[in-house]
Amino acid sequence: MKTYSVVGKSVERTDARIKVTGQAYYAGDLTAPGMLHGKILRSPLAHGRILNIDTSKAKALPGVMAVITGRDFPGIPFGTRPDIRDQLPMPITKVHHFGEGVAAVAAVDEDTAEEALDLIKVDYEELPVVLTAEDALAPGAPLVNEFKNSNIAYASDFMFGDVEKGFKEAYYIKEEKFSSQRVSVGFIEPHACLAQVDSTGRILLQGSKQSPYITWRHMCRALDIPLSKMRIVNPFVGGGFSGKHDPFDVDFAAVRLAQITGRPVKIVLNYDEVLAAYRQRNAMDAKLRIGVKKNGEITALYAENILEGGPISGIGPFNIYYFGAFLNIPYKIPAIEYHGKLVYSNRAPCGTVRGQEIVLAQFCIDSLLHMVGEDLGIDQVELRAINAVPSNWVCANGIVVDVSGLSECIEKASEKIGWKESRKEKKEGRGIGFSCASHPSGPRLGGHFGSAVMLKLLEDGQVIITQGATEIGQGSNTVFCQMAAEELGLPFEYIIQGVSDSDTTIFDSGMFGDRATYWDGNATIAAARDLKKQLAEIVAPSLNAKPEEIEFENKRVFVRGEPARGMDWLQAVRKAYYEKGAPLYGRGNWAALDIDIVDWKTGKGNLVHGLDFIATAIEVAVDRETGQVELIKAVHGDDAGQPINPAMLEGQVNGGSAHMSGHALWEESLYDEKGRVLNYSWRDYKQPTAMDAPEYHVEHIHTHDPYGPFGAKGAGEASSCSTIAAIANGIYDAIGVRIKELPITPEKILKGLKEKEGK
Amino acid sequence: MKQDITLKVNGIEYHLSIEPQRTLVEVLRDTLGLTGTKKSCNEGECGACTVLMDDKPVASCLVLAVSAQGKEITTIEGLAKDTKLHPVQEAFVKKTAIQCGFCTPGMVMVAKAFLAENPKPTPAQVRKAISGNLCRCTGYQQIVDAIMAAAEANT
Incomplete structure (x- = not known):
C-alpha cells in the first residue's frame, strides 16, 4: 500500500486556532450597518385555524420597522421532493405545532422587538390535535397538513428474497415490538441568521446552515425568485447533526423583513425556541x-x-x-x-x-x-x-x-x-x-447530487480550496486540505481553506449522510489532478519531457523517476504566472454515476x-x-x-x-x-x-x-x-x-x- | 434609565453607559464586541457563555453587568498573548478537542480556572469540572484528554 505524507496523519484542524481564541464568527456574532433585530411570535396551540392576525398596534410602536405574517410570502409550498412540497415559509391558514412562528417583527433593538410581539393579536380557532401515529391513522382523524388529504405523508414497502422460504427454514423465530421517543437534535448554537438586501433586490443570507444550498434552493422557490437573486454565505456553524439543512421561519422572516425595510435584519433564537419548535x-x-x-x-x-x-x-x-x-x-x-x-x-x-x-x-x-x-x-x-x-x-x-x-x-x-x-x-x-x-x-438522491471542488493557485505557490461541502464542525475542511496537499505533493500548510459562498463556491447537494469525505474528497483529487495537468503542460517543454511524464512530490515538479530533472513547485508556479500569463485553477467534480x-x-x-x-x-x-x-x-x-x-x-x-x-x-x-x-x-x-x-x-x-x-x-x-x-x-x-x-x-x-x- | 459603569475586561478598563438590566454576556458581546463568549440558553445551563470573574468561572448570562464592576473579567479573547496560546488553548488544539467550536470558549475558560486550583486532577475530576458545559460534537473524551494534557504540561 502506498505511504502517504499528509493523508492518514492527525494534522491540526485548519480552524482550531481560530476557534480556540474566540475569533470564529458564527451567524449570531455578525453585524451590519443599520442592522435591525428580528423576533418571532409563536403559536401557543399545537393545532388551530388562524382567523385573524392584527399587527396594527405592533406596527405603531416606536422603533418597530416592519411586522410580517405568512401572508407576506407568495404562498408557494416547498419540500425535499416535488411530490412532498408541503410546507410554507410561515403559516397562512392554520398552525400545525406548538411554537410555530406566526408573525415576525423587525425593530431597532431586541427589547423593542420583544415588546412588539406582545402587541400582536392572533385569533385562533382551536382544532383537535394529532399526537401519535395511532391518532394520525384513526378513522376520521383530523388532517394535519393542508396540502395533503391524508395523514400518511409517505410509505415505503418492499420484499426482497424469498421471505416465506426463509421463515420456513428457520429453526427459531422471534417477534418483538420496539418504540422510540421524540428527541431534539441538540447542537449548541441556536438557529440564527443575518439577511441583507441590496438596492437591486439581491439577497445576501448568512445563516447557521448545514447545507446552505438546500436552504438556498428551497428559499428561492418559496420566495418566487430566481436562484441568482440570492447569495448564501456560511459563517462558522455551531453543529448541525441534520437539524440545519432546511430554511426555517428564522431565515424567511429575516429575508422578508430586510426586503421590506431595506435594512439588514438579524434573528438569533434563544435555545428554548429551538427545543420547542424546531427539528x-x-x-x-x-x-x-x-x-x-x-x-x-x-x-x-x-x-x-x-x-x-x-x-x-x-x-x-x-x-x-x-x-x-x-x-x-x-x-x-x-x-x-x-x-x-x-x-x-x-x-x-x-x-x-x-x-x-x-x-x-x-x-x-x-x-x-x-x-x-x-x-x-x-x-x-x-x-x-x-x-x-x-x-x-x-x-x-x-x-x-x-x-x-x-x-x-x-x-x-x-x-x-x-x-x-x-x-x-x-x-x-x-x-x-x-x-x-x-x-x-x-x-x-434525486435532483442535483454531485460534488465539486476548486483549487485556486496563488503566485506564492499556495493553493486556496473551496468546495460545496460545508464545515459544520465535523472537520471536512481539514480533510480536503489534507487530500489536496497529498495529491499535489505539497505540505499541508500550503493549502488554504476558502469560504463557502454561493457566488464563488461550486454547488453541492448537501452536507449529510457521511458523504463529504467521500464525494468531495474524490472531487478534491480530481481538481488537484486537473491543476497538475495544466502545470505539467507548462513546465514539460523546459524539462524536455512530455506532460504525462511530470510528477509532483515534496514541493518539486520533475520527470518521473528522475527527481533531479525538475524544478521547485514555486518555480513552476511562477512559470505559469510570469511566462505564460496563466493564473491557474483546478476544478474537479465527482458523482457516483454507477449507483442507482x-x-x-x-x-x-x-x-x-x-x-x-x-x-x-x-x-x-x-x-x-x-x-x-x-x-x-x-x-x-x-x-x-x-x-x-x-x-x-x-x-x-x-x-x-x-x-x-x-x-x-x-x-x-x-x-x-x-x-x-x-x-x-x-x-x-x-x-x-x-x-x-x-x-x-x-x-x-x-x-x-x-x-x-x-x-x-x-x-x-x-x-x-x-x-x-x-x-x-x-x-x-x-x-x-x-x-x-x-x-x-x-x-x-x-x-x-x-x-x-x-x- | 442608563447607568454609568466601569468594567475591567482582559486588563482594559471600559467606561460604559448601560441599562441596569443588561447581563454581562450582553455587554461583552453587544457593547464591547467580544463575541468569543457565546450565548445559547441564556439560563446558565449550557456553559457556552462562561467567563472568569476574579479567576472564578461564571455563566455570564446570569451575571448583571453592573454587578461585575470592580472585578477582573477574563474572556476567551484575553487568554493568548499575541500569537502564543495559553497552555489550555494549546492543549485543545493539539488533542483535537475542538469540532464545531461553539462550546470551546466556555470549556477553555472553565478548564483554565479548574487547573489553577487543581493542578494535578484525575480524569473524573476533570469531567465533573466541565459538567456544566454542554458539547454535542465530541463525546467529551478529547476535551478531557486535552485538559489532562494541559495539567501535565504544567508540572
Whole structure:
C-alpha cells in the first residue's frame, strides 16, 4: 500500500486556532450597518385555524420597522421532493405545532422587538390535535397538513428474497415490538441568521446552515425568485447533526423583513425556541420478526415501522426508506419484507438526526439479535461474527458491499472491552452490550447530487480550496486540505481553506449522510489532478519531457523517476504566472454515476458506495436500588477505510456515540395532551454531560475502499447507529431486564426488575 | 434609565453607559464586541457563555453587568498573548478537542480556572469540572484528554 505524507496523519484542524481564541464568527456574532433585530411570535396551540392576525398596534410602536405574517410570502409550498412540497415559509391558514412562528417583527433593538410581539393579536380557532401515529391513522382523524388529504405523508414497502422460504427454514423465530421517543437534535448554537438586501433586490443570507444550498434552493422557490437573486454565505456553524439543512421561519422572516425595510435584519433564537419548535427525530413504533438457524444464522426478517414525524414531510420519506434499507446490513439477511409509513402529527417538525433512521433500525435489530442469542444460548460475539457481512457482498435489496472490515471490528471491540474475561467472572450489576452497524458514504438522491471542488493557485505557490461541502464542525475542511496537499505533493500548510459562498463556491447537494469525505474528497483529487495537468503542460517543454511524464512530490515538479530533472513547485508556479500569463485553477467534480437512484417506495436499487462498518461494545453498571445506568467504557471497532485524519475521526465516532447515549437513556421531548412541549429548556431536557459520557476507545480497522478517496470511506455516523442497542443489550447483560421502549429510564428499569423478581 | 459603569475586561478598563438590566454576556458581546463568549440558553445551563470573574468561572448570562464592576473579567479573547496560546488553548488544539467550536470558549475558560486550583486532577475530576458545559460534537473524551494534557504540561 502506498505511504502517504499528509493523508492518514492527525494534522491540526485548519480552524482550531481560530476557534480556540474566540475569533470564529458564527451567524449570531455578525453585524451590519443599520442592522435591525428580528423576533418571532409563536403559536401557543399545537393545532388551530388562524382567523385573524392584527399587527396594527405592533406596527405603531416606536422603533418597530416592519411586522410580517405568512401572508407576506407568495404562498408557494416547498419540500425535499416535488411530490412532498408541503410546507410554507410561515403559516397562512392554520398552525400545525406548538411554537410555530406566526408573525415576525423587525425593530431597532431586541427589547423593542420583544415588546412588539406582545402587541400582536392572533385569533385562533382551536382544532383537535394529532399526537401519535395511532391518532394520525384513526378513522376520521383530523388532517394535519393542508396540502395533503391524508395523514400518511409517505410509505415505503418492499420484499426482497424469498421471505416465506426463509421463515420456513428457520429453526427459531422471534417477534418483538420496539418504540422510540421524540428527541431534539441538540447542537449548541441556536438557529440564527443575518439577511441583507441590496438596492437591486439581491439577497445576501448568512445563516447557521448545514447545507446552505438546500436552504438556498428551497428559499428561492418559496420566495418566487430566481436562484441568482440570492447569495448564501456560511459563517462558522455551531453543529448541525441534520437539524440545519432546511430554511426555517428564522431565515424567511429575516429575508422578508430586510426586503421590506431595506435594512439588514438579524434573528438569533434563544435555545428554548429551538427545543420547542424546531427539528426533532421522529418517534418510532416498530415490529420485527426474525428467523434464524440453530447456529444463529439469520434466514429471514419481517419488519413494520411507523414514524410519527410532525406536520411536514421534510426528509422523512427518505427516513422511512432508510430504516428498511439498512435492516439489510450489517448482517447477512437473505430475505426481507418491510412496510414503513411516515405519518403527519401536531408535534414539532422532524428532519433527521445524526446517523439518520439507521439509528432506530439498528436499535431494533441488534436488540432482537441479542434476545435470540439469549434464547438459543449463543455467544453474543459469535452471533454477530456469524452474521457479519463480508467483502464483495450483495444485500437482499441490492446494496453492494465492496469492502467490509466488520469481522475485524467485532473481534477488536470484544477483545478491548474484555468480553471473554467478563464471561468467566461476572460482576454484580455490570454488563457488556454489543451492537454493529453500517453507514453509507452518502447516498445518491434525486435532483442535483454531485460534488465539486476548486483549487485556486496563488503566485506564492499556495493553493486556496473551496468546495460545496460545508464545515459544520465535523472537520471536512481539514480533510480536503489534507487530500489536496497529498495529491499535489505539497505540505499541508500550503493549502488554504476558502469560504463557502454561493457566488464563488461550486454547488453541492448537501452536507449529510457521511458523504463529504467521500464525494468531495474524490472531487478534491480530481481538481488537484486537473491543476497538475495544466502545470505539467507548462513546465514539460523546459524539462524536455512530455506532460504525462511530470510528477509532483515534496514541493518539486520533475520527470518521473528522475527527481533531479525538475524544478521547485514555486518555480513552476511562477512559470505559469510570469511566462505564460496563466493564473491557474483546478476544478474537479465527482458523482457516483454507477449507483442507482433508489425508488424510496419500492426500495429497489444499490444506493451507495463506501459502506463503513462499526462494532460497538459498551460496559454499563446498573444500580438495582435506583435504576440508574452508568456508562463505564465504550469501545468502537471502526472501519472507515483509510482514516484521513485519525484523531478527528475518533472525535466523530465518540461524539456520535455520546449523542445517542442521550437518546438511549435521558433525552425525551415531552408533550402534554394538547401537544404543548413541556420541557423546552436545558433545565428539563437532559443532554449528556462529560459526567454522563463513558471513557471512549476507538480501534481503527484499516481497509481500502476501491471508490473512496485514498481508500477512505465516509465516517462518523456509524457509531450513532450502534450505540443505543449496545446500551440496551448491556443493561440486559447486567440485570436481565430488556427495555424495548426508549428512553431506558430508571423507572422502566425498576419496573422491569420488579416484574422479573415477581416471576 | 442608563447607568454609568466601569468594567475591567482582559486588563482594559471600559467606561460604559448601560441599562441596569443588561447581563454581562450582553455587554461583552453587544457593547464591547467580544463575541468569543457565546450565548445559547441564556439560563446558565449550557456553559457556552462562561467567563472568569476574579479567576472564578461564571455563566455570564446570569451575571448583571453592573454587578461585575470592580472585578477582573477574563474572556476567551484575553487568554493568548499575541500569537502564543495559553497552555489550555494549546492543549485543545493539539488533542483535537475542538469540532464545531461553539462550546470551546466556555470549556477553555472553565478548564483554565479548574487547573489553577487543581493542578494535578484525575480524569473524573476533570469531567465533573466541565459538567456544566454542554458539547454535542465530541463525546467529551478529547476535551478531557486535552485538559489532562494541559495539567501535565504544567508540572
